[in-house]
Amino acid sequence: MALVGDRNDTVVAHRAIPRALELAGAALGVPVAWEWHLTRTISPASVAGLASFDGIWCVPASPYENEAGALAAIRFARESAVPFLGTCGGCQHAILEYARNVLGLKEAQHAESNPDAAVPLIAPLACAMVEQTAPILLLPGTRIREIYGQDRIEEGYHCSFGLNPALEHLLVGSSLRIGGRSPEGEARALELDDHPFFLLTQFQPERRALSGEVPPPVSALVRAAAAGL
Numbered sequence: 001m002a003l004v005g006d007r008n009d010t011v012v013a014h015r016a017i018p019r020a021l022e023l024a025g026a027a028l029g030v031p032v033a034w035e036w037h038l039t040r041t042i043s044p045a046s047v048a049g050l051a052s053f054d055g056i057w058c059v060p061a062s063p064y065e066n067e068a069g070a071l072a073a074i075r076f077a078r079e080s081a082v083p084f085l086g087t088c089g090g091c092q093h094a095i096l097e098y099a100r101n102v103l104g105l106k107e108a109q110h111a112e113s114n115p116d117a118a119v120p121l122i123a124p125l126a127c128a129m130v131e132q133t134a135p136i137l138l139l140p141g142t143r144i145r146e147i148y149g150q151d152r153i154e155e156g157y158h159c160s161f162g163l164n165p166a167l168e169h170l171l172v173g174s175s176l177r178i179g180g181r182s183p184e185g186e187a188r189a190l191e192l193d194d195h196p197f198f199l200l201t202q203f204q205p206e207r208r209a210l211s212g213e214v215p216p217p218v219s220a221l222v223r224a225a226a227a228g229l
Contacts, residue, residue, distance in 0.1 A: 001021060001032060001033070001034040001035070001053060001054065001055045001056070001057060001221075001222075001225065002034070002035055002037050002050050002053040002055070002056045002057070002073070003017060003034050003035065003036045003037065003057050003059055004037050004039065004042065004056060004057065004058045004059065004069075004070055004073045004074075004090070005036070005037075005038075005039065005058060005059035005060070005061060005064065005070070005089070005090070006038055006039055006040075006061060006064055006065045007036045007038065008061060011060065011061045012158065012204075012207060012210075013059060013060040013061065013087070013088065013158065013204045013206055013207065014059065014060070014061065015210070016204070016206040016207050016208075016209045016210050017034075017057070017059060017206050017209075018034065019206075019209040019210065020205075020206040020208070020209035020214075020215050020218040021034055021218060021222065022209075023209050023212070023213070023214045023215075023218075024214050024215070024218045024219040024221075024222040025222055027214045027219060028219065028222055028223060028226065030222055030223075030226045032222055035053075037050070037073065038065065039064040039065050039066035039067070039069035039070045039073075040065050040066045040069060041069070042066065042069030042070070042072055042073050043068070043069060043072060044068075044072045047072045047073055047075075047076045048076070050073060050076050050077070050082070051076075051080065051082075053082070054082075054083070054225035054226070054228055055082060055083040055084070055085070055221055055222070055224065055225030056073060056074075056076070056077040056082050056083070056084050056085075057084070057085045057086070057087070057090070057221065058070060058073065058074055058084070058085070058086040058087075058089070058090030058093060058094065059087060059088075059089070059090055060087055060088035060089045060090065060158065060159075060204055061088075061089060062088075062089030062092065062093065062110075062112070063089075063110070063112055063113045064089065064093070067093070067110075067113065070090075070093050071093060071096065071097045071100075074086065074090075074093060074094050074097040075097050075101055077198070078094075078097070078098070078192065078195065078198060081195060081196050083196060083197040083198075083221055083224035083225045083228065084195075084197065084198045084199070084221075085197075085199050085200075085201075085217060085218070085221045086199070086200045086201070087200075087201050087203070087204050087205065087206060087217075088157075088158065088159050088201075088202065088203070088204050089159075090200070091162075091189075091190070091200035091201055091202050092110060092122045092159075092161060092162065092163075092202075093110070094190075094198075094200050095121060095122065095163055095171075095176070095190065095200065096108055096109070096110060096121060096122060098174075098176050098192070099121055099170065099171075102174065102175075102176075103170065103171075103174060105119060105121070105170060107119040108121040109121065109122070110122040110161065111123045111124060111161065111164075112160075112161050119167070120164055120167070121163070121164055121167050121170070122161050122162065122163065122164065123161065123162070123163075123164035123166075123167075124160055124161055125159070125160055125161060125162050125186065126165075126184070126186065128159075128160040129157035129158070129159050129160070129202075129203075130157070130158055130159070130160060131156075131157075131158055132156070132157050133154055133155065133156045133157070134154065134155070134157065134182065134203075135152055135153070135154050135182070135183055136152070136153050136154070136155060136180045136181070136182065136188045136189065136203065137151065137152055137180060137181050137182070137183060138150070138151055138152070138153065138179060138180045138189070139178065139179055139180060139181070142177070142179035142180070142189075142191060143179060143191045143197075143199065143220075144179040144180055144189045144191060144199060144201075144217070145179065145180075147199075147216045147217060147219075147220045148216050149216075153180075155201075155203035155204070155205055155207075155208075156203060156204055156207040156208075157202070157203050157204060158204060159202060162186060162187065162188075162202050163186070163187040163190075163202075165185070165186055165187075168187060175192055175193040175194045175195075176190055176191075176192050176193075177190065177191060177193060178190050179191045179199075180201075187202065188201070188202045188203060189201045189202065189203075196224060196228075197220070197221065197224035197225075199217055199220065199221070201217060205217045205218060206218060
């Protein structure tokens with residue numbers, strides 16, 4: 001598994017991710033190894049090196065040192081049909097990558113790094129979700145609903161930005177659809193229909209691993225990656 005992001009052991013999610021992969025692998029009987037790929041080491045020219053991995057996870061803690069590197073890795077996973085999970089910052093940047101390179105919205109920006117953006121596709125949340133746990137309503141017929149096996153879940157967050165509700169309509173009719181929302185209606189999970197496994201969560205399901213639980217999206221990622229072997 002390639003872990004794309006700027007590793008920092010003070011970040012809760014970064015400590016949780018290896019444990020989440022261990023627990024998911026053990027539960028599925030699949031040996032899982034991982035390698036961190038710092039965003040500064042990734043470029044459009046070097047991204048083909050990710051082809052040797054069975055899955056790619058774009059991890060939390062943005063803004064990334066090299067946004068272009070993160071976006072290049074996400075694009076590679078999307079175009080190469082490599083199983084992909086984007087959590088928190090990974091989710092936000094996967095939305096940006098899709099908007100720019102599939103929908104042609106070249107001006108789509110992340111308001112955290114571009115506060116004066118003309119098209120702030122990723123914008124401040126109505127209520128910041130820093131070190132909070134909150135419910136998510138999973139929509140019928142979606143992959144994430146199938147993964148969790150229930151309509152309502154509760155997960156932990158550490159974020160202040162997400163898909164801009166005022167610009168959500170730009171995704172309508174595309175293959176990137178919303179799979180989960182907050183009780184107030186804000187997007188909390190998305191998935192790509194025309195891809196073997198491409199799941200995005202605004203929340204950080206990996207945090208479950210710190211209490212010994214197998215995070216369902218991580219288990220689903222490992223399963224999808226193993227299916228391609």
